[in-house]
Amino acid sequence: MLPRNGLSNLPMIDGQIVTIERFLLEKQPEDAKGDLTAILYDLALAGKIISAQTRRAGLLDLLGLAGKVNVQGENQRKLDLLADDVIIRLNDHTGRIGALVTEEQKEWVRIPKEYKKGSYILVYDPLDGSSNIDTNISIGTIFGIYRVVDKNKRGRLEDCLQPGRNLVAAGYILYGTSTMLVYSAGKGVHSFTLEPSLGEFLLSQESMRFPEKPAYYSFNHASGRYWTKEMNQYIDWLRNSYKHTLSHRYIGSMVADFHRNLIHGGVFGYPAEEKKPNGKIRLLYEAAPLAFLAEQAGGYASDGNQSILDIVPTDIHQRVPVFVGNKNLVKKVEEMISTKRK
Ligand code: AHG
Ligand code: MN
Ligand code: MN
Numbered sequence: 450m451l452p453r454n455g456l457s458n459l460p461m462i463d464g465q466i467v468t469i470e471r472f473l474l475e476k477q478p479e480d481a482k483g484d485l486t487a488i489l490y491d492l493a494l495a496g497k498i499i500s501a502q503t504r505r506a507g508l509l510d511l512l513g514l515a516g517k518v519n520v521q522g523e524n525q526r527k528l529d530l531l532a533d534d535v536i537i538r539l540n541d542h543t544g545r546i547g548a549l550v551t552e553e554q555k556e557w558v559r560i561p562k563e564y565k566k567g568s569y570i571l572v573y574d575p576l577d578g579s580s581n582i583d584t585n586i587s588i589g590t591i592f593g594i595y596r597v598v599d600k601n602k603r604g605r606l607e608d609c610l611q612p613g614r615n616l617v618a619a620g621y622i623l624y625g626t627s628t629m630l631v632y633s634a635g636k637g638v639h640s641f642t643l644e645p646s647l648g649e650f651l652l653s654q655e656s657m658r659f660p661e662k663p664a665y666y667s668f669n670h671a672s673g674r675y676w677t678k679e680m681n682q683y684i685d686w687l688r689n690s691y692k693h694t695l696s697h698r699y700i701g702s703m704v705a706d707f708h709r710n711l712i713h714g715g716v717f718g719y720p721a722e723e724k725k726p727n728g729k730i731r732l733l734y735e736a737a738p739l740a741f742l743a744e745q746a747g748g749y750a751s752d753g754n755q756s757i758l759d760i761v762p763t764d765i766h767q768r769v770p771v772f773v774g775n776k777n778l779v780k781k782v783e784e785m786i787s788t789k790r791k
Pocket of ligand 1 (some may be wrong): 523542552576577578579580669701702703704746757
């Protein structure tokens with residue numbers, strides 16, 4: 450062990466500097482070692498690159514629209530495309546990935562024939578909350594990792610259309626006041642903070658759990674008029690049950706809203722709307738990874754009827770109503786809005 454002299458500025462856990470590489474090597478479940486560990490490390494590198502570009506965006510002409518529209522009909526921003534490109538370039542040639550699904554591309558992404566096929570599927574939202582980019586507000590990258598169904602075949606669409614229950618790992622990189630990587634490989638949720646002068650992610654918190662007492666609820670109130678009566682009654686229930694102890698906070702970057710609620714307790718929701726029966730959030734690369742993390746942190750995620758993790762996607766870009774956070778708050782949504790039992 451290194452002497453502490455001169456190291457007091459570095460975050461240490463029990464006198465140890467725990468880099469993400471060390472944590473992955475020492476703490477990953479045995480069956481997640483090897484390729485999966487390497488993919489997580491590749492994603493950490495992607496996070497460092499995207500973070501560096503995000504922080505310089507105002508200087509490098511990276512703010513604003515790219516002039517393109519993605520498959521969801523949303524304007525793509527320059528940083529959306531840059532982040533997408535970084536993740537593809539870091540993962541297509543490694544022989545670890547069988548196929549990728551990204552918010553920014555209409556079709557699932559095949560691994561070029563010249564590269565070895567891999568046994569994992571990577572699904573991701575390169576930048577979540579990208580409408581916040583131009584105003585210097587937290588954004589993040591969300592990812593999920595599945596095993597391919599048949600290791601002997603090159604990646605296929607059916608490998609990509611798996612329910613969240615099959616995730617072997619998921620996480621996000623949050624570009625906030627600091628850059629953080631939060632992930633789970635099925636044994637708890639762990640967070641790391643990028644130490645900018647070292648360019649290393651260092652362990653911040655092992656085994657994160659939603660605190661029992663929630664502090665926040667995060668819904669876009671402006672859309673309340675498009676929700677069902679039952680949905681609005683749930684919001685009333687939240688306010689009446691927690692009175693002065695539950696505040697409303699809504700960033701408009703689900704990943705950042707989720708992160709705050711994971712640390713302080715709470716619920717994030719993007720309900721169905723009159724003209725958007727499936728809400729806005731994408732199942733495969735937004736809702737399912739965060740649902741996986743939520744369950745690993747003692748929370749829960751639902752579409753109002755069932756666990757997000759049990760929904761089998763039929764389209765890589767399908768949307769789903771989302772409620773995620775403290776278990777009791779999400780179970781209560783189900784109780785109040787579920788159409789199944791009516
Ligand atoms: P993205 O930037 O990847 O398209 O996702 C934005 C999503 C989500 O992060 C956020 O919670 C939601 O859009 C905000 O939508 P509203 O502005 O309709 O509230
Ligand atoms: Mn998103
Ligand atoms: Mn996005």
